[in-house]
Amino acid sequence: MEKLTYRHRLRLLELDSLELLRVLADLLFTYKLVFGLIDASLHDFFVPRFNEATRGHDYKLYLPACKTNIRSNSFNYRVIQKWNSLPNSIDFTTLNFKRFHKSLAPEVHSILQGVFI
Numbered sequence: 001m002e003k004l005t006y007r008h009r010l011r012l013l014e015l016d017s018l019e020l021l022r023v024l025a026d027l028l029f030t031y032k033l034v035f036g037l038i039d040a041s042l043h044d045f046f047v048p049r050f051n052e053a054t055r056g057h058d059y060k061l062y063l064p065a066c067k068t069n070i071r072s073n074s075f076n077y078r079v080i081q082k083w084n085s086l087p088n089s090i091d092f093t094t095l096n097f098k099r100f101h102k103s104l105a106p107e108v109h110s111i112l113q114g115v116f117i
Contacts, residue, residue, distance in 0.1 A: 026082070
């Protein structure tokens with residue numbers, strides 16, 4: 001197994017990549033921020049624009065433009081495009097974290113393959 005590439009080992013062991021797990025964790029944390037499931041202020045991370053979207057889901061988030069590479073790699077800049085590009089098929093309405101997580105899992109693979117980016 002030592003001579004196999006990272007991707008081959010993941011496939012053989014039926015595991016998700018660290019990149020995929022990071023995207024999933026970022027989106028789950030964003031969900032908790034948006035719906036107040038953690039003790040942190042959404043406004044410290046994003047500017048909410050709920051119900052103003054003409055396309056996609058109703059929980060769009062915005063940020064000012066980033067002028068430095070250092071800041072562009074921070075959590076809020078890293079996740080915002082992925083969050084805003086989630087399709088309507090994601091279950092936002094019930095405020096149920098487990099249901100959101102379950103509906104999100106298939107979409108994360110598409111996000112990493114560049115479908116939503």
